Amino acid sequence: MNPDQRDDVALIGAGVMGEAILTSLVAAVGAHRIRISDGRAEHGRAVARAHRVRWCESNAEAADGVAVVLIAVKPKDVAALAADISPRIAEGTVVVSIAAGITTGFLEARLPAGTPVVRVMPNTPATIGQGVSVLSPGAEASAEHLGLVERLLAGTGTVLQVDERYQDVVTAISGSGPAYVFYVIDALAEAGVVGGLSRDLALELARRTVLGSAAMAVASGEHPAVLRERVSSPGGTTVAAIRELDERGVRAAFIAAAEKAWQRAEELGAQLDH
Numbered sequence: 001m002n003p004d005q006r007d008d009v010a011l012i013g014a015g016v017m018g019e020a021i022l023t024s025l026v027a028a029v030g031a032h033r034i035r036i037s038d039g040r041a042e043h044g045r046a047v048a049r050a051h052r053v054r055w056c057e058s059n060a061e062a063a064d065g066v067a068v069v070l071i072a073v074k075p076k077d078v079a080a081l082a083a084d085i086s087p088r089i090a091e092g093t094v095v096v097s098i099a100a101g102i103t104t105g106f107l108e109a110r111l112p113a114g115t116p117v118v119r120v121m122p123n124t125p126a127t128i129g130q131g132v133s134v135l136s137p138g139a140e141a142s143a144e145h146l147g148l149v150e151r152l153l154a155g156t157g158t159v160l161q162v163d164e165r166y167q168d169v170v171t172a173i174s175g176s177g178p179a180y181v182f183y184v185i186d187a188l189a190e191a192g193v194v195g196g197l198s199r200d201l202a203l204e205l206a207r208r209t210v211l212g213s214a215a216m217a218v219a220s221g222e223h224p225a226v227l228r229e230r231v232s233s234p235g236g237t238t239v240a241a242i243r244e245l246d247e248r249g250v251r252a253a254f255i256a257a258a259e260k261a262w263q264r265a266e267e268l269g270a271q272l273d274h
């Protein structure tokens with residue numbers, strides 16, 4: 001190993017999430033310190049060219065002697081990948097995984113003893129730097145390791161921490177959450193079409209309303225119930241709509257849906273652990 005490469009970061013798996021994270025890695029440490037590998041060589045080479053990072057023909061070459069290995073392959077592929085890279089993991093190399101349902105214990109058992117492992121649940125708005133990524137340290141990961149991972153992921157959006165036992169709930173809220181919000185945008189736009197608006201206008205109104213409302217909720221820091229009350233004048237249109245949502249159990253449906261998602265995350269995690 002070249003001593004200059006001890007600070008390198010390896011990204012294994014350059015798919016949708018991997019590429020979003022790659023953009024953040026380049027911003028954090030510079031393209032010259034990043035190497036990537038991927039199962040699809042042609043695709044991986046194109047990603048490496050686009051981001052001006054080093055392409056590696058094998059995962060072992062990518063992981064060899066680097067400071068951080070970031071695993072961004074599908075959960076079902078993690079066990080084989082860990083076996084592939086384990087002999088190349090140097091002392092002190094931090095291994096980060098974004099694979100849903102893969103516990104830090106799962107990786108620790110397959111990597112050299114003492115390897116610091118950090119589990120991360122990102123979400124797709126990371127592709128435009130507006131995501132939220134939630135970190136959990138494994139048994140060997142220190143506050144310093146978490147700080148390093150936090151800096152590497154800063155370009156994906158907001159970075160938070162949680163005890164690993166809550167990662168399935170996090171998956172159900174922020175991991176799957178963008179899909180629920182897209183569902184709401186679609187439903188709201190459909191309502192506009194029912195009311196006679198053109199599809200284009202209805203969709204633009206729906207997505208801009210969700211964008212502005214989320215930005216306002218974040219900027220004001222006020223509880224969403226307070227913000228909602230402010231736009232609900234007594235006997236007015238908004239309160240009539242909210243009553244209909246309550247009567248149809250929409251709030252309860254969101255809670256039940258998220259519960260289903262974290263039960264499914266638990267089931268998938270249990271299957272992977274075998």
Ligand SMILES: NC(=O)c1ccc[n+]([C@@H]2O[C@H](COP(=O)([O-])OP(=O)(O)OC[C@H]3O[C@@H](n4cnc5c(N)ncnc54)[C@H](OP(=O)(O)O)[C@@H]3O)[C@@H](O)[C@H]2O)c1
Binds near residue numbers: 038
């Ligand atoms: N997308 C999301 O919303 C989201 C949110 C949170 C977390 N995640 C997690 O992010 C991870 C990646 O998801 P994704 O949506 O980015 O998947 P993806 O687009 O399918 O990308 C995964 C990439 O990894 C490659 N790969 C698979 N096995 C490999 C191996 N052994 N060595 C090297 N490369 C390998 C795949 O190539 P091949 O096609 O050749 O296998 C593919 O290019 C998953 O574990 C997922 O749980 C995703």
